[in-house]
Amino acid sequence: MERSWIWRRSMAFLIVVSCIGMLFAALLIGGNDLVTQAIVQGCFMSIIAVASAYFGVAAWDDRNKAREIIDGLPPQ
Numbered sequence: 001m002e003r004s005w006i007w008r009r010s011m012a013f014l015i016v017v018s019c020i021g022m023l024f025a026a027l028l029i030g031g032n033d034l035v036t037q038a039i040v041q042g043c044f045m046s047i048i049a050v051a052s053a054y055f056g057v058a059a060w061d062d063r064n065k066a067r068e069i070i071d072g073l074p075p076q
Contacts, residue, residue: 012054019043 026039 008054008057012050015050016047019047 020043022039023043026036026043029036
């Protein structure tokens with residue numbers, strides 16, 4: 001595995017874990033105020049954005065590497 005994917009995977013994991021931690025904190029604080037709702041919405045949107053970007057970049061990177069292999073270019 002390339003070193004860049006190790007960093008990408010660890011950053012995605014760190015962001016998702018921190019968002020889940022904020023969701024649990026919002027759950028423990030409770031309440032029905034706008035701040036708690038904003039925290040929950042922001043965490044859900046962050047998790048969705050990180051997951052879609054992670055899988056989208058992975059598919060794009062794999063497609064480019066396959067194209068380089070087919071064209072006979074050395075992988076970078």
